[in-house]
Amino acid sequence: MYSKKEAANRAVVVGNGMAGKLAARVLSEFFDEVIVIEKDKNQKDAFARKGAPQGKQGHVLLKSGEEILEELFPGLLKELSQKGATLSDFAGDLTWSHHGSHKVRFESKVSISQQSRPLLEWSIQKRLETLPNIVFRYSCKVQNLLYRNNEVDRVVIEEQNGNVTEISADLIIDASGAAALHTKWLKDSGFRMPAKTEIKVDLFYASMVYRKLSSKTRDWHSLLSYPAPPLLNRGGTISPLEENHMLVTLIGYGEKNVPTDRDSFLQYSKTLDEPDFFEAIKAGLLRSETVQVYRFPSMRRFHFERQNNAPSGLLVIGDAFCRVDPVFAQGMSLAAMEAKALRTLLSKGLSKKDLTKKFHRKVSRIVDMPWLIALTEDFRFSTTRGYKPAGLPFLQWFVKKVSLACSHDEKVYAQFIRVLHLKSHPVSLAKPSLLARIFRPTIVKPRR
Ligand SMILES: Cc1cc2nc3c(=O)[nH]c(=O)nc-3n(C[C@H](O)[C@H](O)[C@H](O)COP(=O)(O)OP(=O)(O)OC[C@H]3O[C@@H](n4cnc5c(N)ncnc54)[C@H](O)[C@@H]3O)c2cc1C
Numbered sequence: 001m002y003s004k005k006e007a008a009n010r011a012v013v014v015g016n017g018m019a020g021k022l023a024a025r026v027l028s029e030f031f032d033e034v035i036v037i038e039k040d041k042n043q044k045d046a047f048a049r050k051g052a053p054q055g056k057q058g059h060v061l062l063k064s065g066e067e068i069l070e071e072l073f074p075g076l077l078k079e080l081s082q083k084g085a086t087l088s089d090f091a092g093d094l095t096w097s098h099h100g101s102h103k104v105r106f107e108s109k110v111s112i113s114q115q116s117r118p119l120l121e122w123s124i125q126k127r128l129e130t131l132p133n134i135v136f137r138y139s140c141k142v143q144n145l146l147y148r149n150n151e152v153d154r155v156v157i158e159e160q161n162g163n164v165t166e167i168s169a170d171l172i173i174d175a176s177g178a179a180a181l182h183t184k185w186l187k188d189s190g191f192r193m194p195a196k197t198e199i200k201v202d203l204f205y206a207s208m209v210y211r212k213l214s215s216k217t218r219d220w221h222s223l224l225s226y227p228a229p230p231l232l233n234r235g236g237t238i239s240p241l242e243e244n245h246m247l248v249t250l251i252g253y254g255e256k257n258v259p260t261d262r263d264s265f266l267q268y269s270k271t272l273d274e275p276d277f278f279e280a281i282k283a284g285l286l287r288s289e290t291v292q293v294y295r296f297p298s299m300r301r302f303h304f305e306r307q308n309n310a311p312s313g314l315l316v317i318g319d320a321f322c323r324v325d326p327v328f329a330q331g332m333s334l335a336a337m338e339a340k341a342l343r344t345l346l347s348k349g350l351s352k353k354d355l356t357k358k359f360h361r362k363v364s365r366i367v368d369m370p371w372l373i374a375l376t377e378d379f380r381f382s383t384t385r386g387y388k389p390a391g392l393p394f395l396q397w398f399v400k401k402v403s404l405a406c407s408h409d410e411k412v413y414a415q416f417i418r419v420l421h422l423k424s425h426p427v428s429l430a431k432p433s434l435l436a437r438i439f440r441p442t443i444v445k446p447r448r
Helices: 018-028 063-072 076-082 117-128 183-187 262-270 274-281 329-348 352-378 392-405 411-419 426-430 432-438
Strands: 010-014 033-037 085-090 092-096 111-114 133-137 143-147 149-158 164-168 172-174 193-210 222-225 234-240 246-253 292-303 315-317
Touching: 010 018, 010 164, 018 033, 018 063, 018 117, 018 172, 018 274, 018 329, 033 352, 063 076, 063 111, 063 329, 076 117, 111 172, 143 183, 149 172, 183 315, 193 262, 193 352, 222 411, 234 274, 234 411, 246 262, 262 274, 292 352, 315 352, 329 352, 352 392, 392 411, 411 426, 411 432
Parallel strands: 010 033, 010 172, 033 133, 092 222, 172 315
Antiparallel strands: 085 111, 143 149, 149 164, 193 246, 193 292, 222 234, 234 246
């Protein structure tokens, strides 16, 4: 049982990324002590860190995640805005070319807060540091997990000075991200490994920060150029950061020519399905000296929900459980939804065994739809490899129809936005009133 009333109970979180932070915030309501163990050193400011190198790339916070963050940290959005985040209307302020057409622009009243990932993470960190029962242990690497009677109850950490210490815990959360600490530990301890699904997408991100874009009047805050598969595997985004800087990110699936310097960056931007992209940056003033490249080889999820004899007391959250193609901007919001699910389950006072089982089942359900949304698009690229779910061609056909309708129909686009932001189930797009709009014969205006 986990409740505030129990004395001296402790939870340990492995990893202080977004998933670890949000889990710690929730656990602080139920445990006397929450220890967060992070291999990176203690940061003094909002910079991308070594342990979360994706922080140098653009991070969009979806509405589903934003609402949970605001619930866990009231006033966070206002604080971000005071620190230089830009508020943008998702349909009104974003120009988005997708499957050969531009999305219709209108005031959707879906506002998003645009800031760098380090600022978001840092602001959350500062809030967590005000909670008296959360302790951060930096420059400490979790080496191992230990168990007794099928219950995981200790972590073994290596401190910066080489000391190795054991910390006992009533509950352990693996929020180690891409490292997925649990896989090595389960293997070494002789437990059955959960089944894994992997979709090879061979995606890269390459980003540069601009102080200023080319001097031209623009009517957008962000420019999104999604690739046009199967013909074009390249895309990019331009989005505002704090201090009036702009983050320019190029992406490519199965791409051989990854831009690694300013010239190749500009050349690559010329090849996108959006001529305004190159125009916006060609005479821009750079702040970055180098191109930051991040490679994302595969989407990957572990099926803990299918394990019957898994050890209890170890809950896996965030990217350690499932990594979805980041282009769909779902990772932080999934971590938030999972933390919220943890809160609901902890408040039920379940046994450790039930908590473990129910949490993993719930997380699996949370990631099901985002996973399907991402792979439906990713399998349009000829280089994507992996298990294709039944009905994929139909889904791809339908999504393309929806996407085209979004170029002229505000109602369809408004619902599509809700689905993208994980606020509505994709099935909501098949409501008769929307289907009539999606399949209404229309002449789509050529882009230019
Ligand atoms: C290129 C890219 C772009 C993205 N864009 C978006 C976006 O637009 N929107 C969005 O919502 N999401 C985005 N994501 C996803 C998002 O970054 C993550 O899904 C989200 O931050 C949750 O990550 P996490 O906390 O599970 O893992 P991480 O952020 O990877 O954190 C894991 C932490 O664990 C620590 N750690 C690992 N092993 C150990 C150990 N043994 N001991 C101690 N500490 C350890 C690491 O140092 C790290 O701090 C993007 C991801 C990538 C790669």
